[in-house]
Amino acid sequence: MPPDASNTRAKLLDSAARAFARDGVFNASLIEITRQAGQRNRAALSYHFGSRDGILCAVIDRHAPFLASREGELLLVAKGAAGLEPVIEALVRPAAELADSDWRGRCCLLIIAELTGEDRSQYSRELQEVLARTGGNEVFALLTERTPNLTDSLRTERFSLVVMFILRAIADRADVLERQTGHGRPQLEHEPFVANLVAMAAAAMGAPDPLT
Known part of the structure; x- marks a missing residue:
């Protein structure tokens, strides 16, 4: 790819990441x-990415390999340990590390959080595939094994809510730390924050079925 084209593509990706995170995946203006x-x-965006889905997938795909790789490493540990917390950590820690990397990572987390709250079957195949590459499927499979008391529908509902909660909490914390305005509540250091978030999410995932 020519240098000018590569630079244009990078600028479009950065602009899209900010807009999708700030305005919403489906509300952000492609013209803006x-x-x-x-x-x-x-026509620059259409030339380089084809469509809204095309640039959205490209924004997520910049971080998908890292998320999936770190999740895989942590799942190896989780499979040898008991309980829900080691499994949940495989979601929390990669996201927390990505958020600490730069603003692009935080934008990606907010974008994935929004998409997680919707029905994935309504997405294009391209978008479903890129979301799958970020990880989560193996985590859900292991959580399924460890929450036999939950119905499939309740487990799916909880997992979606837990993932949205985790991603937004991490991105919001990183944003507060970056702004450093002196306003707002004090933030935990990285490791206590991760440990607390894992404990809270695991407790939510493992709560008894309220209808039984």
């Missing part, structure tokens, strides 16, 4: 994304 990337040609 193009403008904020410094492109006068309105």
